[in-house]
Amino acid sequence: xxxxxxxxxxxxxxxxxxxxxxxxxxxxxxxxxxxxxxxxxxxxxxxxxxxxxxxxxxxxxxxxxxxxxxxxxxxxxxxxxxxxxxxxxxxxxxxxxxxxxxxxxxxxxxxxxxxxxxxxxxxxxxxxxxxxxxxxxxxxxxxxxxxxxxxxxxxxxxxxxxxxxxxxxxxxxxxxxxxxxxxxxxxxxxxxxxxxxxxxxxxxxxxxxxxxxxxxxxxxxxxxxxxxxxxxxxxxxxxxxxxxxxxxxxxxxxxxxxxxxxxxxxxxxxxxxxxxxxxxxxxxxxxxxxxxxxxxxxxxxxxxxxxxxxxxxxxxxxxxxxxxxxxxxxxxxxxxxxxxxxxxxxxxxxxxx
Amino acid sequence: xxxxxxxxxxxxxxxxxxxxxxxxxxxxxxxxxxxxxxxxxxxxxxxxxxxxxxxxxxxxxxxxxxxxxxxxxxxxxxxxxxxxxxxxxxxxxxxxxxxxxxxxxxxxxxxxxxxxxxxxxxxxxxxxxxxxxxxxxxxxxxxxxxxxxxxxxxxxxxxxxxxxxxxxxxxxxxxxxxxxxxxxxxxxxxxxxxxxxxxxxxxxxxxxxxxxxxxxxxxxxxxxxxxxxxxxxxxxxxxxxxxxxxxxxxxxxxxxxxxxxxxxxxxxxxxxxxxxxxxxxxxxxxxxxxxxxxxxxxxxxxxxxxxxxxxxxxxxxxxxxxxxxxxxxxxxxxxxxxxxxxxxxxxxxxxxxxxxxxxxxxxxxxxxxxxxxxx
Numbered sequence: 202x203x204x205x206x207x208x209x210x211x212x213x214x215x216x217x218x219x220x221x222x223x224x225x226x227x228x229x230x231x232x233x234x235x236x237x238x239x240x241x242x243x244x245x246x247x248x249x250x251x252x253x254x255x256x257x258x259x260x261x262x263x264x265x266x267x268x269x270x271x272x273x274x275x276x277x278x279x280x281x282x283x284x285x286x287x288x289x290x291x292x293x294x295x296x297x298x299x300x301x302x303x304x305x306x307x308x309x310x311x312x313x314x315x316x317x318x319x320x321x322x323x324x325x326x327x328x329x330x331x332x333x334x335x336x337x338x339x340x341x342x343x344x345x346x347x348x349x350x351x352x353x354x355x356x357x358x359x360x361x362x363x364x365x366x367x368x369x370x371x372x373x374x375x376x377x378x379x380x381x382x383x384x385x386x387x388x389x390x391x392x393x394x395x396x397x398x399x400x401x402x403x404x405x406x407x408x409x410x411x412x413x414x415x416x417x418x419x420x421x422x423x424x425x426x427x428x429x430x431x432x433x434x435x436x437x438x439x440x441x442x443x444x445x446x447x448x449x450x451x452x453x454x455x456x457x458x459x460x461x462x463x464x465x466x467x468x469x470x471x472x473x474x475x476x477x478x479x480x481x482x483x484x485x486x487x488x489x490x491x492x493x494x495x496x497x498x499x500x501x502x503x504x505x506x507x508x509x510x511x512x513x514x515x516x517x518x519x520x521x522x523x524x525x526x527x528x529x530x531x532x533x534x535x536x537x538x539x540x541x542x543x544x545x546x547x548x549x550x551x552x553x554x
Numbered sequence: 555x556x557x558x559x560x561x562x563x564x565x566x567x568x569x570x571x572x573x574x575x576x577x578x579x580x581x582x583x584x585x586x587x588x589x590x591x592x593x594x595x596x597x598x599x600x601x602x603x604x605x606x607x608x609x610x611x612x613x614x615x616x617x618x619x620x621x622x623x624x625x626x627x628x629x630x631x632x633x634x635x636x637x638x639x640x641x642x643x644x645x646x647x648x649x650x651x652x653x654x655x656x657x658x659x660x661x662x663x664x665x666x667x668x669x670x671x672x673x674x675x676x677x678x679x680x681x682x683x684x685x686x687x688x689x690x691x692x693x694x695x696x697x698x699x700x701x702x703x704x705x706x707x708x709x710x711x712x713x714x715x716x717x718x719x720x721x722x723x724x725x726x727x728x729x730x731x732x733x734x735x736x737x738x739x740x741x742x743x744x745x746x747x748x749x750x751x752x753x754x755x756x757x758x759x760x761x762x763x764x765x766x767x768x769x770x771x772x773x774x775x776x777x778x779x780x781x782x783x784x785x786x787x788x789x790x791x792x793x794x795x796x797x798x799x800x801x802x803x804x805x806x807x808x809x810x811x812x813x814x815x816x817x818x819x820x821x822x823x824x825x826x827x828x829x830x831x832x833x834x835x836x837x838x839x840x841x842x843x844x845x846x847x848x849x850x851x852x853x854x855x856x857x858x859x860x861x862x863x864x865x866x867x868x869x870x871x872x873x874x875x876x877x878x879x880x881x882x883x884x885x886x887x888x889x890x891x892x893x894x895x896x897x898x899x900x901x902x903x904x905x906x907x908x909x910x911x912x913x914x915x916x917x918x919x920x921x922x923x924x925x926x927x928x929x
Contacts, residue, residue, distance in 0.1 A: 264592075298612070298624055299612050299624050299625060299626070299647070301612070348595075349595035350595075352595035352596055352598065352599035353595055353598055353599065353602075355599055355602055355603055357599065358596065358599035358600060358603050359599075359600060359603065360603060384602075384603035384604070385603060385604050385605040385606045385607065415605070415636070416638070417636055417637050417638045418636065453638050454638060454896075457638045458638070458897060458900065543696075543697070
């Protein structure tokens with residue numbers, strides 16, 4: 202009986218998703234009865250007002266390749282139709298890992314004819330290529346290791362944001378953007394981004410962030426810069442990123458307990474993916490990458506070296522991917538346990554709708 | 555086609571063969587309770603990004619390798635929120651550890667020995683008060699050693715339930731305003747945090763205020779107060795607080811819970827990381843005037859005698875030699891974990907010595923108080 206209860210609780214998020222499913226029903230549903238026609242009209246009216254997107258995915262994750270668990274998620278994104286250039290976006294995650302629903306995004310989005318756009322609300326603070334892209338656009342299951350450091354430093358993450366951006370010729374990316382954001386850890390930050398397409402299909406993005414960060418008994422100024430260069434075509438993908446800046450956490454430690462020196466980090470991440478076959482609808486890609494994060498070089502502590510191997514199969518909106526990440530890090534503090542590994546094996550099956 | 559099926563099968567293998575194993579061994583615990591938290595960087599970012607609102611992050615919690623739950627954790631405390639070394643409230647969702655669905659992983663921001671609470675709660679318990687279970691623990695977050703912490707119960711309705719006490723109203727003294735001075739009579743929510751059923755209900759505290767300021771006769775005040783306030787429990791609490799210079803516990807850091815069997819408010823101690831701190835700054839006499847209810851009760855001879863008896867009993871049962879011995883016991887217990895603590899290790903040479911010295915200094919002041927107040 203408790204197992205049945207637990208199973209029902211796990212299924213609850215998906216039942217919520219199913220409850221929404223009539224909304225995404227196609228408008229061409231027909232029926233002989235008047236009642237069904239009324240329903241169809243209502244559905245048409247609803248789909249005219251809102252657009253629903255999202256995905257369901259199952260994940261297997263084994264940290265250190267020896268402790269594995271499986272969990273499932275569904276994401277639902279609701280976008281209203283623009284009126285006077287304004288629309289609202291809400292993005293929800295339904296997760297079985299802890300049977301909860303999380304609000305990822307709640308935004309008002311205003312677009313002008315000139316290509317200018319403004320967004321305000323709760324959203325990701327987008328810093329660097331992998332934060333600019335959505336999960337569906339990203340070639341790998343999770344963001345690369347360097348971005349996980351940025352999340353710990355609060356250079357990225359979900360915050361209250363005000364974004365002004367100029368749309369680019371490429372629908373996927375903008376030309377430039379300025380984001381002001383607020384969080385309780387960082388107080389305030391400003392992120393500027395500029396992107397440029399080169400003739401050979403290579404795109405470059407520069408993100409510059411400055412802000413304040415609360416530390417024990419003080420507030421410090423922090424900053425970080427991300428340079429990303431990438432190319433994606435039907436044969437291969439390539440991206441290289443160089444990210445550097447101040448580590449607010451270790452700087453706080455130094456400020457409170459040591460010599461009050463600022464601590465900086467720098468990370469380089471590369472990813473190469475080659476399509477074994479790709480006919481537009483169905484593809485198979487092999488991936489490989491390297492990550493190096495250097496940190497507080499004076500003491501050679503908290504430095505990481507990582508390798509990445511992956512394979513990804515796509516069939517229309519179905520994606521199955523296997524990623525293996527090997528990461529070794531030496532300790533941020535001078536202890537006996539100077540090294541530890543943060544390696545992970547991930548397998549994902551994702552279906553987008 | 556066959557090759558694609560083989561590929562799908564190969565990719566699915568890990569789903570079918572998930573293995574469970576604990577990553578930590580005995581050595582990692584340094585002989586203490588091992589508490590490990592695993593937080594994804596994204597959730598960690600959210601935890602830090604919403605520091606002040608104490609938003610819970612999704613966390614996998616393991617205790618001593620025997621208890622594992624995926625639930626949530628949030629930063630705990632008030633003044634320690636700003637500290638580099640933070641405390642965490644661990645929530646176990648529907649699972650229970652020691653009959654509790656939540657526990658505190660406390661950094662004891664002020665107390666660099668982490669022994670103060672352990673000794674303090676032992677003395678409160680000896681004097682008949684309910685105290686949170688607390689023990690030394692080694693903490694890891696995402697496999698990084700965080701150092702020595704206290705792993706302890708929090709005081710809430712579940713605490714009393716697990717201690718077989720049926721309660722209704724629960725008030726937490728806060729912000730150093732719970733002195734029962736007139737300043738806070740109309741701002742009770744700034745002096746006490748209400749954790750009872752439904753809307754804030756400060757009726758019992760308002761009754762205490764009414765008695766304090768409308769009843770000039772100390773004897774009548776005490777008699778009326780005793781009808782809904784467990785003065786015995788309160789005096790025991792205050793006697794222990796005085797005995798160990800718990801200066802932050804007279805108008806702060808205590809709980810009043812309405813025991814539905816006794817039909818009285820009982821007192822429970824909390825947050826002892828400042829006991830025996832600043833012994834040269836305080837005296838027993840200036841502590842006794844920090845709480846108006848205590849000051850009024852001590853004007854009644856029988857209550858004063860009872861209080862002094864309790865102080866004398868504590869002083870006899872816990873002489874400085876015994877207290878120093880207890881400090882040394884906890885120091886030895888935590889020694890290995892402490893020496894590798896990224897922060898506390900730098901205080902190892904001084905923290906315990908300072909506590910021992912403070913105990914001796916304060917004991918002299920308590921003895922002097924007892925000599926002026928003979929039984």
